[in-house]
Amino acid sequence: MYQNNRINILHIPIDMLNEDDIEQTVRDILEEEKSSQICFISYRDILKAQFNREYLDCLRSSRLNISITPALSFAASYLKYEKPPIFNPFTFVIRLLGVLERSGKSIYILGSKKKNILKSESNLKTSFPGLQIVGRYAGTFSQQEEKDIIMAVKKSSPSLLLTGKGLKGNNLWIYRNRKDFPGGLTLWGRTCFEVFSGKKKKPVNSSVGRIFWKTLLSFILPWKLLSYILFFMLLTIEKIKSR
Known part of the structure; x- marks a missing residue:
């Protein structure tokens, strides 16, 4: 079982996860066989959580909180904590998908516009041929469709539910429905499908x-x-x- 090494910034846990530890960490968490949320954390997320109790609970219950902004390095230094590693969200997703492919795992993709999600599926199959895509759906859906999507995710039991734009509440959508998800990872990435589909350029690491x-x-x-x-x-x- 993965034991989190964390610091707390304004009551939000931030994982001290090094790049070399991603693969073993993902494998360990998947072995727990329960729904485990991963959240990308910026200083804006920490600010939002100070004034939104549900969002605070969401981030505090997340299995992995990944720092994505240099502002959190400054915050850790200012509070005299060890500085957390800073990740580019897209790069982290690529590393995660690589781990899942090598382990023969599966994903369900949910979010963005229909044409983006279809193009993303095609490109993911090309880039990660060993990764099983067990379902996909665009991010704009009705309340009834939402129930059907959650049921489809539950039945397909993916190792990763990868979500993007279009979900009501973003990270909170995953948090609110966490009890209905099977064992595996869940992750919301703001522009992952726009990048996978070629709609947006790949983000570069901050210089x-x-x-x-x-x-x-x-x-x-x-x-x-x-x-x-x-x-x-x-x-x-x-x-x-x-x-």
Whole structure:
């Protein structure tokens, strides 16, 4: 059984998962034979959780919380914690699919527009020929269709339910329906199917230059600056309380 090595930033656990440990970690979690959610965590997710109890519960119950923003490295350093590894979400998904393919596992893909999900299925079959795709559905669906989709996921019992745009609540959709899912991994990726289908370019890892321009942009866009200020204020309060 995988034992999480975690730090907590504003009551949200962040996993100290190194890239070399992904494969064994995934294998260990799959052996638990229960629905296990993976969440990508940015500083915005942590802010949202401070004001949304359901989202807080979602992130605190997630089996793996993967840091995807340098802001969390700063937060960990500011709180005098070990810095968590920062992942590019798309790169992490690719690594995850590679692990599942080598293990002869299966996935169900759900989300985005119909043409994107169909193209994604085709491209995934080409890129990961050993990976079984046991079902797929576009992300816009009615309440009745939602029940049918959940039943289809339950019956097909995929090793990974990979979801994207179109789900009501994103990570919360998975969290709200977690009791109806079979044993396996569940993951919501914002633009994974748009990238797989070729609709969007593959994201690149953040360089020093990209981080600089993103920081500069935050000063140009007031709401971004305000969110950074609020995040820093909450971190400062947490730091004072922990003394």
